[in-house]
Amino acid sequence: MMMIKHLLSIDQLSTDMIDLVLKTTDSFGEVGTRTIKKVPALRGRTVCNLFFEPSTRTRLSFELAAKRLSADVITFTADSKTSVSKGESFKDTALTLQAMGLDAIVVRHTSGGSAKRLSEWVDASVLNAGDGSNEHPTQALLDLYTIKQRFGRIEGLHIGIVGDVSHSRVARSNIKAMTKMGAHVTVIGPPTLLPVTVGSWGVDVSTDLDAVLPKLDIVYLLRVQKERQVDQFFPSLREYSMFWGLDNRRVGLMKPEALIMHPGPINRGVEIAGDLPEMERFIVADQVTNGIAVRAALMYLMLGGSQEPPPTEKV
């Protein structure tokens, strides 16, 4: 199977490709349990983390994934220490990186479509690590992997995505990925935070969390994006947590085997109650652990293959 050169959107991936990524992830999960958590597959390649927006887990996860493959990693964050603060444009920054001869660029940017633009300017493979409110494909893939690890399947599961769907690239990529793999998705949130086009996304829509909770296999909580709340989409954080936050009473409504996921970072006391104990079914740590293996699998498949048609099989 030919792998894609750039990963910009879940739309690029066929179900076969997703299966291959998830299968390859198993092997990197195993590498992560070894004493020497490193394989030489991408020795001599250089991966650049290009981050125009704050990130903890995604950046560290990509960095660890590249290092597990023995690639060299350089990191660029657009802050006061770089030329972006001197007014260098995105394109000029890209051309600078192009001149440095990189093999892959992991990009996070505040604007939707920025990863695609970057892929048009550089020869390196571009991996979208979040472009504005558009997509975050590696998050969706690590979520699929985590779900499959726990349930043994994705097809037929009922997944509720709760909260600010409008501003969430995580929700966009996840809805595409989950429905592609045969899951039943219901988005739940205040009407002001559900996109107007949500009806055409192949998902069910609800504004009543208590009514949907008992039916769900997975409750996927989205982060309330305080930094994107320029307009008042809901009256207060307290009201949000009252209607859409997960507390002990609501956990009691869930199926006993249902699990809770969150892309992080968590706003304690907003989308999940501050006093909710660290329960067995809250599998955020699995998501983080699997994130490294999924990203390693992706980089291995994208950079480890030839862009030429495969040569004839040799024993």
Added chain:
Amino acid sequence: MSPNSVPNLPAGGADETGRAWVVLDDLDVKRALVRMAHEIVESNRGTGELVLVGIHRRGVPLAHRVAKRIAEIETIAPPVGELDISFYRDDVGIRSPQEISPTDFPFDVTDKTVVLVDDVLYTGRTVRAAIDALVDFGRPRLVKLAVLVDRGHRELPFRADFIGKNIPTSKMQEVRVHVLETDGVDSVVVYDPRTLGDGQ
């Protein structure tokens, strides 16, 4: 016969196209594995500190079978590990990535006598990758190599310690080992594209 079908003929038989020769049939494979099992325990003087590591894909079932034969001789079966060498290949970036099989070492290789088991020894590049992978798991006391078929044409300086059958081949030819577990039949077949003459 299509090149991907598995001929089930006695050794020495060729298929109707004259393009494939069965070099070892199921009984030959069995005899070869029994002999290799004897040679391994003889050289190791028993099963003490002995482990087998099968290289995916066909080395894995062969390793399990050799372990079973050893158990028949010595009453103790050596532990068997399974190794996928994809991440250690020297042609990453040249050939398209293949599906990866699970690597599983249910033991610590440090201070063990490790016998790597594979189906065909050809260029030696797989062995190089396997040894690199192996030493990431620990420091074996000794590493040996067992192969069902040695077909020659080494590109790296390796030789096998235990060989089922030496089959001199031309580089044009292809040697395929079929095993019951994945192919439904035990056989070693040599394919030669030249005899067909249609440029297949």
